[in-house]
Amino acid sequence: MSRRLALASLTAAAVVSFSVSAFNQARVPGAEYDADFPNEKPGPAPRRDLSGIWEPARGPGDSIQATGAKNMPDTGRPEHALPFTPAGLKANLANKPAWGPRAVASALSNDPQPTCEPQGWPRIILHNYRTAQIVQTPKQVLILYLFNRKWRNIWTDGRANPKVDDVLEPRWWGYSVGRWQDDHTFVAETVGMDERTWLDNVGRPHSWEARVEERYVRRDAVHIDVTITIDDPTYYSKPWVALDRLPLRLQRDTFDIREMECSPSEFARYTKEFAEPAAGVQSTAPR
Amino acid sequence: MRHALTALCVAAGVLAGPVPALAHHGAATFDTGKELVVEGTVTEWVWSNPHCFLKFEVKEQNGTVRNWVVETSNPPDMVNRGWTRRSFKAGDRVTVTVEPVKSGNPVGRLLQAAFPDGRILSARGPVAPAALGEGAPRR
Numbered sequence: 001m002s003r004r005l006a007l008a009s010l011t012a013a014a015v016v017s018f019s020v021s022a023f024n025q026a027r028v029p030g031a032e033y034d035a036d037f038p039n040e041k042p043g044p045a046p047r048r049d050l051s052g053i054w055e056p057a058r059g060p061g062d063s064i065q066a067t068g069a070k071n072m073p074d075t076g077r078p079e080h081a082l083p084f085t086p087a088g089l090k091a092n093l094a095n096k097p098a099w100g101p102r103a104v105a106s107a108l109s110n111d112p113q114p115t116c117e118p119q120g121w122p123r124i125i126l127h128n129y130r131t132a133q134i135v136q137t138p139k140q141v142l143i144l145y146l147f148n149r150k151w152r153n154i155w156t157d158g159r160a161n162p163k164v165d166d167v168l169e170p171r172w173w174g175y176s177v178g179r180w181q182d183d184h185t186f187v188a189e190t191v192g193m194d195e196r197t198w199l200d201n202v203g204r205p206h207s208w209e210a211r212v213e214e215r216y217v218r219r220d221a222v223h224i225d226v227t228i229t230i231d232d233p234t235y236y237s238k239p240w241v242a243l244d245r246l247p248l249r250l251q252r253d254t255f256d257i258r259e260m261e262c263s264p265s266e267f268a269r270y271t272k273e274f275a276e277p278a279a280g281v282q283s284t285a286p287r
Numbered sequence: 288m289r290h291a292l293t294a295l296c297v298a299a300g301v302l303a304g305p306v307p308a309l310a311h312h313g314a315a316t317f318d319t320g321k322e323l324v325v326e327g328t329v330t331e332w333v334w335s336n337p338h339c340f341l342k343f344e345v346k347e348q349n350g351t352v353r354n355w356v357v358e359t360s361n362p363p364d365m366v367n368r369g370w371t372r373r374s375f376k377a378g379d380r381v382t383v384t385v386e387p388v389k390s391g392n393p394v395g396r397l398l399q400a401a402f403p404d405g406r407i408l409s410a411r412g413p414v415a416p417a418a419l420g421e422g423a424p425r426r
Contacts, residue, residue, distance in 0.1 A: 060367065103315040114337060130363075146363070259365040266335040273333075274340050274358050278316045280390040 007035040011228065028140060033223075034251050035059055041220025043221035047183045048214055050134045050141065050224060053257065057200040057249035063129035067100045068124070068202040069228075069242035074100035088235030095203030102202070105279035111203070116173035116262035120197035121190055122212050122228055124150060126242050127201045131257050141178060141186070148262050154178040154188045164209055174212070179254060199230060199242070207234035311411060317396060318389045329379040334372035336361050341375060341397055343383065357385050357397040359410050370408055375400070 012052040036057050047223060061235075069160035074097075084159040087201035098106040098114075106114070119127065124145055131146040139157040148209060154176040167175045172193050178188030190212045199206050218224045226241040230236065327345035340358040347353055359365055362372075375381070380403050385395035400408045 022333060059415075098315065105316045222391075258366065260361055260363050261336060263336055269333070270335065270337055270340070273342075274338070274356050274394065276387045277356060277392050278390075278394045280316075280392060 003022070008100040033060055033255075034249060035067055036247075036249060041221065045184050045220050048180050048186075049136070050186060050218065051136045053131065053133045053251040053253065053255045054224060054248040055251050056129060056253075057247035061128065061248060063125070065127055065129070068126075068204065069200045070246065071241050071244040074102070074202040074204075076101045080202065082240060083237040085233075085235055085237055088232075091207070091255055093237060095197075095198060095205060095252060097201065097203040100202035105281070106251075106275050108279060111198065111201075113198070114262075114267060116267055117218060118150070118197070118263045119148065120172040121152060121174045121176075121193055121229075122242070123200055125197055125226075126146070126228065129243075129246070130257070130260070131251070132248075133257060140187070144257075146257050148258055149259055152176065154190075162188050162191045164191045164211070169176070170194035170196075170208070178214075178237050181236035186216045186218075188214045189216070193232075195217070205235055206230070206232050209234045213270070219247075223248075224248045296371045305401070316390070318387050318390045321387060322393070322398065323387050324382060325385055326380075326382045328379055329354060329375045329381055330354070331377060332372070332375035333420070334362060339365055339370075340384070343381060345393070353393050354394040355383075355385075355395075357383060357395050358396075359397050368408075368410065370410075374408055 021032070028133075033055050035055075063070060065073070067081075072080050074080065074208065082092075094168065095103070096104050096110045098104060098109040098111055113123070113127070124147055125132075128147040133144040136156075137144040137154065141154040141156055143152055143154070145152075150173075152173045156178050158179075159177055162175050162177050169192075170248055172194050174193040175191035176188050177192040180186050191208060191210070192208075193210055193212070195208055196207070198204060210230065213227075213229040213231065215227040215229075217227075219225055225245040225247050226243055227241065227245055229241050230237050233241040297315060320388070325343075325345055326344040329341065329343045331342040333340050333342070338358045341354055342354065342356050345353045345355055365371075365374075382401040384399040384401075386398055387395040397410055399411065406410055
């Protein structure tokens with residue numbers, strides 16, 4: 001009996017081993033991710049260090065947030081109702097998303113992002129939080145995002161936290177200042193985001209007075225937990241948490257970050273040859 | 288069967304859920320959960336953002352030709368699934384499982400493509416299995 005069991009176990013192990021091996025060989029180099037696994041015991045967190053290439057720890061698809069910010073998706077359920085002010089509600093209704101309960105056909109949406117307008121901060125991580133590389137210099141934290149191949153900088157040179165009036169001109173990516181609260185917690189604040197940008201994929205709006213807090217907790221050697229809080233008294237009656245301790249996992253330093261660029265000409269072709277036939281409409285606008 | 292729109296409506300609910308990778312180009316137009324199986328000949332495989340799409344023609348039983356277009360996710364997601372810009376070439380015979388649009392137009396999402404030699408390209412499920420890396424030491 002025990003011999004039969006051992007044989008069965010060996011066979012199963014060989015099958016699994018072969019399958020994993022064959023699967024890996026079928027993949028293009030650079031497309032493999034390190035993900036969490038059971039009973040893992042990561043080492044201790046390094047001091048004041050976010051640098052590296054990061055991917056959602058539960059897998060590359062974990063933070064593709066089609067129906068709105070992961071912690072507050074647009075489900076229509078009371079627990080996901082945002083605390084809109086009357087002005088915020090009006091701004092929300094003016095946005096016509098292609099996803100969520102208020103979805104219209106993508107060809108009829110006024111979502112600025114698919115046409116390659118900059119989606120800005122914080123939508124880049126409240127919509128498609130994909131691979132991100134963090135680089136630390138003596139005076140800045142730089143974050144390089146796979147999605148749309150964008151980057152942003154957070155000042156860490158000791159300057160004061162930003163006020164809305166610090167920024168005279170709207171910026172797609174805002175003006176960001178960060179500091180270490182302790183050896184493992186980095187907190188940045190961003191103001192000055194252009195009001196044309198949406199907060200997420202279902203058209204949640206923000207005003208000029210919006211302030212976004214991003215909090216990174218280096219939990220251990222291979223994890224960061226990310227929390228995003230939106231504070232916009234013009235459009236929301238109280239701050240709300242858009243990402244709640246989303247775990248990211250460190251990837252190997254040879255991980256090849258791919259391109260996911262928004263090309264206007266490719267988008268125009270996609271719209272003409274796919275999106276419009278899908279919606280049963282035809283644009284008369286020149287392309 | 289050959290040269291014909293086979294058009295099987297497979298039971299709704301076969302899909303495990305929404306396709307998470309197709310994140311930024313609306314779900315409103317699709318007949319979510321419905322599947323059609325369509326056999327035809329590839330005319331073009333467009334490898335581009337925001338989504339790749341496959342164009343193929345299907346000969347109807349009455350002899351007319353219907354031109355289909357079906358989308359996948361974006362190039363990096365498809366690379367993660369093992370697809371490439373050379374996954375199809377014009378003239379390939381394919382049997383395509385599609386989540387169609389509600390309008391009845393020959394448009395939809397590509398769920399799976401099968402070739403006559405038995406090869407199958409799948410676009411179902413997560414972008415890449417979370418268990419793939421499992422934190423194990425790399426080669």
